[in-house]
Amino acid sequence: MFGMLSSISKDFTVIVPDQSNIHAALVAKARGLTAYKANNLDEVWKIILGEVQPRTVNYNAVKSQIKRKEVASYVPDLQAINGAARAKEAMSIAVAGGHNILLVGPPGQGKSMLSSAATKMLPDLTSGEVFEINKIYSAKGLLQENEVITSRPYIEVSHATTEAALFGGGAHLLPGEISLAHRGVLLFDEINLFKKDIIENLRTPLEQRKSIIQRVAGRVEYPCSFVMIATMNPCKCGWFNHFQCPKCGIIVISKNQCEKCWSELVHKCTCSKTALKSYKDKLSNPLKDRIDLKVLLSSHDSGSRQKFDFSTSTIQKRIAAAREIQAERYKNANNIYCNADIKDDHQYQQYDSLDTDVKVYLNTISRKLDITPRQKMRLQLISRTVADFLQSKKVRKEDVHKAIFLMGLDNEYCRQL
């Protein structure tokens, strides 16, 4: 009903069944439609003939009956997640620019918690976005007549998912999970355990931000613009890059001596080099290209000098400000809303505003790091997002440094991912 109503031009008057009263009231209020409600076809007929006084759908009258439906169940606050300062910062930058992110870390380090926290880091939904989301959920039959979704969705894809469940389809051409995550967050936990073809087929919708379903029954397009978060263990044993004190058992991610007893630390990972490589190779190549940020995450970085002790609402405000900067930058562009929407170098050049010295620096460091032209373009974009997050007009050399770190370009392990 939501979808049908919101596609009606505002000069029309619609008559809806009594039970669709609430959705009709919302659409009528937002779109300036006139909507009447009717109990049966006889009443519809009498309204048309002018034999009865039509009962107008009234937003204020139904306001109290609206049930807000949450798609994300429990969303922890950033401050409730221990340590993981680097990953929290990376997640903030990812959300600020709409970039996809891969979190690599041992099990039980808060990867899933941090992913669900991302839904509340995104700015509040605009009324247009509320419409888009409710149209999709209504088409899927997931909304009761009095339910409205007013917060960003969080969808965790299960390893048992099928092509139809993920991308949409079936006899009724229903939207899939990638569309149910529209304007929200889509999580692939342990991404290297998904079937390869499923992950590879993500490439087109990730790029086009829509899912096209073509069957004998017809053809339908659903939007699917979301922040994709993927997680994986760094290796089979899970402890790659972690070091432990043999005496007091403390686990850290730096190779230095134990801070308590000064003993030499030993690498906690027990995987062989070959096992490590075959584990990483499970991640499919086409997808690696689509994930901009790759971060090694650990709750054991809490003792490090880096702190990121902000609440979700503080970060949400900074992200909203960064998104506003981007909206202004791309206001004349078609289908570009955030930095991650830039597809290629040609498009990037139209908005490039780097100072000459930063450009020279970027060229030098790109040669030094031996990165591909595509990686260089993404490096420029992420540097831009880092600056936007800090509300800085100019991209500085330290923003480029931060972007190199977030993309894992200075880390041998992440570069192979």
Ligand SMILES: [Zn+2]
């Ligand atoms: Zn020790």
Ligand SMILES: [Zn+2]
């Ligand atoms: Zn290992």
